[in-house]
Amino acid sequence: MQSLTRDQLQSVVNEIDRATEKHQSWYESLLRVLICHLPPQENDLAVDAEQRCLFGQWCNSPDAGLIIEHETFKALARAHKNMHDSCRMLLEHMIQRQMIPVELLDSFTAELADMRVQFESLRHEFSERISNLDPLTGANTRAGLMAILNKEHSLSVRGYPSASILMIDLDYFKSVNDTYGHSVGDKVLVSTVESIQKTLRPYDSLYRLGGEEFLVCLPSTDMEQASIIAERIRESISTTHIKLEQNKQSIRVTASLGVASLCPERNVVDSIELADKAMYLAKQEGRDLVKVA
Numbered sequence: 001m002q003s004l005t006r007d008q009l010q011s012v013v014n015e016i017d018r019a020t021e022k023h024q025s026w027y028e029s030l031l032r033v034l035i036c037h038l039p040p041q042e043n044d045l046a047v048d049a050e051q052r053c054l055f056g057q058w059c060n061s062p063d064a065g066l067i068i069e070h071e072t073f074k075a076l077a078r079a080h081k082n083m084h085d086s087c088r089m090l091l092e093h094m095i096q097r098q099m100i101p102v103e104l105l106d107s108f109t110a111e112l113a114d115m116r117v118q119f120e121s122l123r124h125e126f127s128e129r130i131s132n133l134d135p136l137t138g139a140n141t142r143a144g145l146m147a148i149l150n151k152e153h154s155l156s157v158r159g160y161p162s163a164s165i166l167m168i169d170l171d172y173f174k175s176v177n178d179t180y181g182h183s184v185g186d187k188v189l190v191s192t193v194e195s196i197q198k199t200l201r202p203y204d205s206l207y208r209l210g211g212e213e214f215l216v217c218l219p220s221t222d223m224e225q226a227s228i229i230a231e232r233i234r235e236s237i238s239t240t241h242i243k244l245e246q247n248k249q250s251i252r253v254t255a256s257l258g259v260a261s262l263c264p265e266r267n268v269v270d271s272i273e274l275a276d277k278a279m280y281l282a283k284q285e286g287r288d289l290v291k292v293a
Contacts, residue, residue: 006138008066009130015063016123019055020116026053027112030087033094040091049084056080072125076118083111136186137193139208145215148205149268152219157264163219164226167258167275168196168233170212171287176253180244188242188253195236199229215272223261223292230257230290238288254288256280261293 004012033040043052050056058064059077067073086108093100132143152163170176170192177185189212196206196214207215216233218226234257241250258278260271274293282289 004066004129006130006133009126009133011063012067012126013123013130015055015058016119016126019058020119020123022054023115034090034100037094040095044084045088045091047088049088050081053084070122072118072122076115076122079111079115079118083108083115086111134208137189137208139193139197139206139214142207142209145207146268148217149262149272152217153262153264153268153271156262161220162222162264163217163262164221164223165260165262165271165275166216166218166226166230166233167260167272167279168214168216168255169257169279169283170237171254171256171283173212173253176251180251184242184244184251188251191240191242192237192253192255195240196233199232199236204229215275223259226259226261227290227292230259233257234288234290256282256287257290258282259290259292 029041030044032038043049046052051060059080064073086104089104090100090108093104132141133139134141149163149165156162170188173185173188176188189208192212192214193206193208196216200206200216201218203219205217207217209215216229218229221229234255238252238254241252243250256279258275258281260275260278262268262271266274278291278293282291285291
């Protein structure tokens with residue numbers, strides 16, 4: 001699944017909240033129909049009932065396309081469809097004045113419960129992601145970083161292709177703050193993250209370590225590929241013009257990058273230190289450079 005912005009993550013959480021509320025109202029109406037033998041809603045009898053409710057319509061919208069490959073979302077979509085299929089069978093039994101089998105009612109209840117669990121699981125994960133995003137830049141914070149790097153390292157130990165990491169530090173960032181003020185410095189940080197993110201692949205992840213320092217995790221990426229990506233990031237940052245609103249001028253910044261592999265021969269901390277040393281070597285040799293550990 002591709003990396004999502006704070007707004008995109010919040011949009012998913014909002015949609016889940018709406019769907020949870022709407023389905024509770026729908027469930028209460030369904031109980032009245034089944035118990036009191038009221039006329040059912042036409043949409044509930046349709047073979048594609050799961051696509052006709054508001055949540056189903058959202059599932060087929062471009063907004064849901066952002067998370068369509070997410071495993072929990074897939075499980076939620078299956079549970080949602082199964083629940084509506086069981087609902088339709090319940091209503092068909094009622095319309096035909098047939099006794100509703102206990103097994104069918106139990107199946108519907110279980111599928112409804114499964115759907116609610118998937119709703120809650122997806123909401124929890126995306127809410128947690130929001131809380132782990134840097135409020136200024138939208139990059140990931142340090143929270144969860146080591147878990148991701150340890151996971152990638154574990155994969156390499158088991159024989160899977162190793163990940164690579166990039167250490168990125170803006171050059172002369174302190175002078176930007178001193179010369180133009182912290183508001184411009186903040187603008188530079190936001191611009192930097194945008195420049196990095198547009199260069200990354202959907203499965204790469206970007207973390208703000210603090211100040212003007214960032215780390216990128218590149219899963220299943222050898223050193224040659226990582227160096228190419230690092231060079232693209234360096235060029236993207238250095239060629240971006242950041243406009244100053246007060247005088248309509250613009251400034252440019254550069255970054256120094258260090259590249260290291262999360263290979264099985266050393267631990268994660270040592271790999272981070274190697275990437276960090278390579279980054280400082282880039283600074284020593286003139287800045288606006290990529291160096292490989």
